[in-house]
Amino acid sequence: MEEKKLRSQEWFGRKGKDGFIYRAWMKNQGFPNHLFEGKPVIGICNTFSELTPCNAHFRDLADAVKRGVWEAGGFPLEFPVMSLGECTIKPTAMLFRNLASMDVEESIRANPLDGVILMCGCDKTTPSLVMGAASVNIPTMVLSGGPMLAGRFKGKKIGTSDLWRFVEEFKKGELSQEEFIAAESAMARSIGHCAPMGTASTMAAMVESLGLALPDNATIPAADSRRKAMAHMAGINIVEMVRSDRKMSDILTRKSFENAIMVNAALGGSTNFIIHLLAIAGRMGIELSIEDFDRFSADIPLIANVQPSGEHFVEDLFYAGGLPAVMKEISGKLHLDTLTVNGKTIGENIQKAVCYDRELIGTLEKPFKPESGIAVLKGNLCPNGAVLKPSACTPSLLQHRGQAVVFEDIDDYKSRIDDPNLDVTADSVLVLKNVGPKGYPGMPEVGNMQIPFRLLSQGVKDMVRISDGRMSGTGYGTVVLHISPEAAIGGNLALVQNGDWIHLDVQNRSLTLEVGDEELAERRLGFKPLDLGYARGYANMFIQHVTQAHEGVDFDFLKGGSGPEVKRDSH
Structure with a gap:
């Protein structure tokens, strides 16, 4: 079979003036000529920002990805895109999700990339990066930043879900100002995103259940050395994806979306999951309705005993067997033949999964709660x-x-x-x-x-x-x-x-x-x-073109599958 021509060779493989220009300025970074002669160019799409605390460790994580890409014979090139810090950005990070997705789409489309690793953690960075990449449809995989370690306050584990309790206790005078400050200092005690099954971990679980990430992507803590090991393996995997020409459209099928809905139900995941999954489906041109979230989660009970629906934290879930173990418990409901980024099916990826703690991972017969999922x-x-x-x-x-x-x-x-x-x-x-x-x-x-x-x-x-x-x-x-x-x-x-x-x-x-x-x-x-009062700028465009909640809150002009490659050169 004839080997598919690399997309990056449309830039670096040219002769004459255009090829000279594309290669020459890249060489000022010290890259030798042989890197431009047919090695898969892997883009590392990095949402690192000190204004996005969940993603502030991504410099180190990107270095681990690069090691894997180099090992596999690829050529890694890191690039930044807009980062959305959930707790700091005003008026709300959701206002800018679609803008970040456009940044990602055009950054990938306009540059000489054969495959992409999306590095995301904080809530909106994951859907925005996946939405943008879906609109380009080249070999792509997701590497999440991982949950932070559970905090400790007054002898007990705490996480973001405890914020609401602390606020109530503070208002009632049961928690002093000094204790309030001590609690906030104790809660976020390590790198990573929120410790419970909040939106960030829900999004990490979403991409793993969709097949866009390696097994255990959702639950390895950010501070665990195995997160860096996974980043290294992701770098190796993306090069293999390029050589196999395994694109997002091969992975994101109607069946994979149904799997994600069922897994989210088993986890008691965030309601924000609905809006983001609808938007991703819209970018891929896959029909998905709000009623599907009720239909496919209706008979899935709460399997994972994790806050806010349960008692424990995502870190604990990892030690108990991680998302593969949760998925194995509902394997009879899932489409096990759906393809994933490592070339294996979902069924193959979870076949050897083991539950090590029944306090964390229940069964269909003995769930933690009979009601889960989303009621529409x-x-x-x-x-x-x-x-x-x-x-x-x-x-x-x-x-x-x-x-x-x-x-x-x-x-x-x-x-x-x-x-x-x-x-x-x-x-x-x-x-x-x-x-x-x-x-x-x-x-x-x-x-x-x-x-x-x-x-x-x-x-x-x-x-x-x-x-x-x-x-x-x-x-x-x-x-x-x-x-x-x-x-x-x-x-x-x-x-x-x-x-x-x-x-x-x-x-x-x-x-x-x-x-x-x-x-x-x-x-x-x-x-x-x-x-x-928004008469100009991005906010005005958002108001004019955003769809309603049951349609994914995406822009009406971004739905319907990937757009065309840009053919013209400026030189």
Whole structure:
């Protein structure tokens, strides 16, 4: 069989003036001529940034990747792309996910790369890099940064999910300012992303279950030397992928997306998973709907006993057998014939997986919780869907009817939530509007609203909360999210008033505003779209082109498979 011509040779293999220019300036870095004579050029797409603490160790990790690429006979070239620090970037990292994906796509497309390793850790860096690479479709694999080690505070393990508990204790005076500072210093005690099964670890598990990463990518702690060993092996693997011409389109099939949904259910993964997987599917031109997340996770219980749905941390999950062991427990449900980056099937990769701790990894017969996955709700309040994570909810609230306490936007919420005169009871339904894709803009993680202080001091720990926003993957509670269509574009959420009755029925997958159609039509006459004041720049483009939550919050002009190669030269 004739060997496929390397893409990089369209640059480095040319004769005459063009070849001279492409090679000459690269040589100022000390690269000898033979590297340009047919070695696979491997791009290391690095989201290192000191403003993205989860990814701040990526310089060392990239060096380990390069060692593997050199060993396998490749030519590694590292390049940066926009990095999204979840805790530091304003107004929300989600606003810039699509921008980062465009950066990745065009950086890959415009440069002489035969294959790419995507280095990502913090929440939005993983989907943005995968989305961008999917739109180019060359041999690609993902290397995650790994979870941080669990923190220690007052003799107990802690992680990001404990933040919400600490905030409540601080507000009630049970935690002093000094203890609060001590807790924050103890929580993030090593390199890596959040220690629970938050969005970052959910994304790492997503790429492993999709087949885009090597086995154990999701769970090896960032501080563990085996993370660097995996990076080295990833460097070797990507060169082999190029030589075999194993592209993303060979791996990302409809079956692999179904696998990812089932694995996410078994892990009790983040609700953000839905938006990101929908966006990736859209880039690949694969039909995936919000209803698929309910359908394919419906009979998958919680297998992994990891926070926030369980008790332990991702570090502990790795010691117990890692994601392969979790996947093996639900192997009867998975499509085991799907291809992965190492040339083996999912079934082959998990065949020898072993569970070493039944406290961490349950079985289908003896799960940690019978309810897991994602519940997709429909009703007049969310005709295009809303989502809820049953494993993170209070069981008694999964069937609930209460009166709305409405916050028109995030500023209204912040100014009134702890007002002692707020007309609210434990049975109320907290409603937050205008925090959706267009309304914020960027759909921030504010959906898990804090319990009003007056109720918190009375011992109330959970309430039904609904919004068109998202919540952190480390969050928990009976929280309905991603209401679509959002309030900012005139969805029925915009019409909810204080005192309206709302009925949540998770078993029957419904969310109903008990207001008649005629009354809603009357209210709609007074609806005025928000003017957010973004008349220029990227934020304006985002508002004009972003899709709704049930469509993945991607740009409408980026869907539908990979774009064309750029053919013209500038020289």
